[in-house]
Amino acid sequence: MANIREIAGLAGVSVSTVSRVLNNHPYVRDEKRQAVHQAMERLDYHRNLPAIHLSKGTTNLLGVVLPSIEIPYFGNIVEGIAEEGLKHDLQLVLIQTNYNVEKELEALELLRGSLIDGLIFTSRAASLKIIKEYNPHGPIILCEDSDQTDLPSVSIPHEKAFMDGLDYLLTKGHTKIACTLGRKQGTNSHKRIKAYQTIMDKINQPVREQWIFDKCLTIEDGIHLTENWCRMTERPTAFLVTNDQVAAGMVLTAKEKGIHMPEELAILSFDNQQIAKAMHISTIDIPIKQMGKKAVQFIQNTEKRSKVSLPFQLIERATV
Amino acid sequence: MANIREIAGLAGVSVSTVSRVLNNHPYVRDEKRQAVHQAMERLDYHRNLPAIHLSKGTTNLLGVVLPSIEIPYFGNIVEGIAEEGLKHDLQLVLIQTNYNVEKELEALELLRGSLIDGLIFTSRAASLKIIKEYNPHGPIILCEDSDQTDLPSVSIPHEKAFMDGLDYLLTKGHTKIACTLGRKQGTNSHKRIKAYQTIMDKINQPVREQWIFDKCLTIEDGIHLTENWCRMTERPTAFLVTNDQVAAGMVLTAKEKGIHMPEELAILSFDNQQIAKAMHISTIDIPIKQMGKKAVQFIQNTEKRSKVSLPFQLIERATV
DNA sequence: TTGTAAGCGTTATCAG
């Protein structure tokens, strides 16, 4: 693999000149520029990225932490990040964690080790305190409804959205409402739980712990949930669930069991993916891709606010 | 950011010694090792990855080319790659292409530029000829049912699988069979088309070009397809479709329109994702994750064959 | 066991 020095030799110029033409600097006489180009052609020259990275101190690589790529929500964020990243010539390094703190630390070490210029957490298990310690090494963006302002964050207002969802169920006559979460420990889930408690208080309903279902993320989970619901002695009449996948699983199973929807069982979910539209599931639209894009804009310093709150929208369909 | 030289100075040893303890080399007296560790602690030392990469000539970074992360099939492959990559301490660099050849070339340039040690094409638009040219710069693996042997490939035997699927539809009494593809130009699609032609010939049916639907990948596509089907003058009684998403869209719409399945319209798909099970869709299971894993094993030289053919399995459910 | 020194391939400063 020819290097810049060999090019310089063959072209009869100095390495600096070669570097200049490589980086499209002005102030290079055209003859020399041509000579360099020819030499590069002749020796089939191609730049060595790690060398450039070392010399420059930056890599144009962006780290993305996500629990699992198979959960559409995260896939969508990545899609948004990729789309916006493309504009800024950024490549993505994916760190799949399954909410394993160790893996998240590895991602942070990539930042500290200067392999990536910035890091986006689509979700996290590690504590904010730890994450913040890495901030000096590069921008870190959180895709969550965060109250702190040390780290930029982008999200919809989950508490408000969850309250709106519950209110909607209320107006439809439901008071016995259950809900599901993806991961109770998450920031977004905390907001959702808070909203749940607020509304239950407001309508003088007890907060039944067993009506807050944790770890519900997939169609499969939705199926089990409906089966579960059938066996319950005291049954909620409505569910506000994690995402459209869970809702889909619930709806499919409910239909099979001849459960009347939405009279007997109403379901409202989050995300508004294709599947929700196809199955006429009432849902709260989240601009997921947009979140990814905004996150990149934070990295690029295009976005100056420390917290961006994106709009959500309730979509009325057939399941409520 | 402290570097190896400063550590050496503080610890009273040479840089080589520091490097040795950094890389767990033997032949370092314990005292010195301790001293180095202390110095690293004191100066909060952390290695600089690009420097290591430049020096070593490798990066432990693996490139993954995929059209879109939102198509579950590709997401699954990536999941498999990530899982297996984890074992070998590989990080993933994602290159989303939307079948844009330019983007694929960029990925190949990352390989040539020594940023990634290997590259996996989960699918491709670029010609084999071009891709092969980059092989000297690192291993390139194709996730497709390829006939060439210059580049390692991993796939199910698509022609056989498609024929089996068609045969199955035949045994169920269907002769007027249509099919859908994700992208006609793809290698896998070619195999599928070939199988389609073979079987249609065998049963003396014409190959109706308008019964081969291209660009069918999503639930939405499936919905349109059924709507389309309703308007057709001559209707197929069965579809062998790209994937479970398309099938799901078709089934949902068919049910809404009161179309009798499988009598009036039978559907067989590929992949066997959660949604297929949930909706009782008959499908041909593909070990997608396994494909990703095998691809990584190729990169790691764990797999010596040039072509790996994985088993598929027809899953009988309610739509045929 | 340990140290010296020569890379790895660029960029960037500074003098001309």
Next chain:
DNA sequence: CTGATAACGCTTACAA
């Protein structure tokens, strides 16, 4: 406009 030359931070012969 151009060229020396010193970084960038680490690995790895080779010697000792």
